[in-house]
Amino acid sequence: MSKSQSAVVLSLLVGFLWCTTLSAQPDPRPGRRQFVEGLLKTLIELQLDRPRPESARPRQTPASPxxxxxxxxxxxxxxxxxxxxxHLNTHAASVPAAKQWLGDTIKLNASVSHLNTxxxxxxxxxxxxxxxRAVDRExxxxxHRLRRAxxxxxxxxxxxxxxxxxDTTLCGLLGVTPQVDYRELLSASIALNTSLAHLIEDIEIELPRTRSGRVLVAEAGQVQQRGRRFADAITDQRGHDELVERFSTFYASWRQVATRIQGxxxxxxxxxxxxIDESTLLLHELL
Structure with a gap:
């Protein structure tokens, strides 16, 4: 089966699973577990059917400890x-989050099973x-989404x-740093900085010629500078640790300003x- 055919079949299978979970009743239907297990087997077979690059073929050298x-x-x-x-399949009929993330978890499991083989x-x-690296990013x-569900x-x-x-242990054993999607991060950081600019403009409109307004504008401006430095680090494709550090610095200063505004x-x-909180949540997920 070609790579494109495998992708089409994979999409159809996950789509069919989604439709099935949407129509599920509170009492799980007989055979549901068997259906999911069959789907998992099919996805794993699709993964194994993919042609491997030349460098991925077994080498006749001793495996390291x-x-x-x-x-x-x-x-x-x-x-x-x-x-x-x-577990998610068992609770899909009664817990919306289990139903929501079941398809993604099945795809992840297929990728992990392929790697294990x-x-x-x-x-x-x-x-x-x-x-x-792809599995780690996924x-x-x-x-993060499951922990928040x-x-x-x-x-x-x-x-x-x-x-x-x-996952953390495997990153260390394989010499892989946590993976980030720089394109998605950059898009989210642009949206964040745009929202910060709008906030500063609205503070000037809502609190004109007041001391509290001037203080908030100055503090929000400092937050915006940290947001821009974070975006610059993404553009330069800095390492994960540096991105997390810059985002943490930005987020700490932002929460102080947000608390003042909410008051x-x-x-x-x-x-x-x-x-802005929605943008920071997305960035946290991506990191």
Whole structure:
């Protein structure tokens, strides 16, 4: 099966799963678990059917001790991600968040299972790095969304925590830094800085010629400068640690200004605060 055909089939399968979960009743239908397991098997087979690049073929060199540890962690990652799929599937009919993120979790599980299969035969850690980078980026975003989702029980959140620990360990074993989508980050940072500019303009309109207005404009201007420095770091494609540090500095100063604005009881300015908070939430997810 060609890569394009696999992508089409993958999209159709996940779309079919979504339609199925939308029509689910409070009492799970017989055979639902078997359906999801069959879907997982199909997705994994599609992953394995993809042609591998020349560099990904097994090499006749001894595997390093780190590679042995990585193989074991891939097994655990695959096992726990399968458990997460089954858990979300069990609660999809009664918990909206479980239904919402089930499809993404199934796709992640297929990618992890594919990596686990490759790790069993590959001879070099480097051969697995490209695919693991994609999995790491996908998982970190999904994990953040699951942690914030309402209605998921402790068992599900504990599974997410275990997968987070495994992901962190695998990053160390494979020499992979946390992955970021610079294009998405830049788009979100532009929206953030645009909202900050609108906020400053609205403060000047809502609080004209007042001391509190001048103070807020000055403080918001400092926040905007930090937001621009964060955007510059994204443009330069700085490392993940530096991006997190700059964003944390920006966010701390922003929350101080946001608290001051919320204390004014000005609904127009509070709408600006909510828009900026939405942008910061997206950036936090992407990081």
């Amino acid at each position: 780190e590679f042995g540890q990585a193989r074991e962690h891939f097994k655990q990652f695959s096992s726990h991600s399968t458990q997460l799929v089954h 490759r790790a069993a035969t590959a001879r070099r850690i480097e051969d697995l790095q490209p695919d693991f 998982w970190r975003l999904l994990a 309402e209605g998921l029980d402790n068992e599900c959140l504990q599974c997410v925590a275990r997968l987070n620990r495994l 004014l009881g000005n609904r127009h300015l509070e709408r600006n605060v909510r828009r």
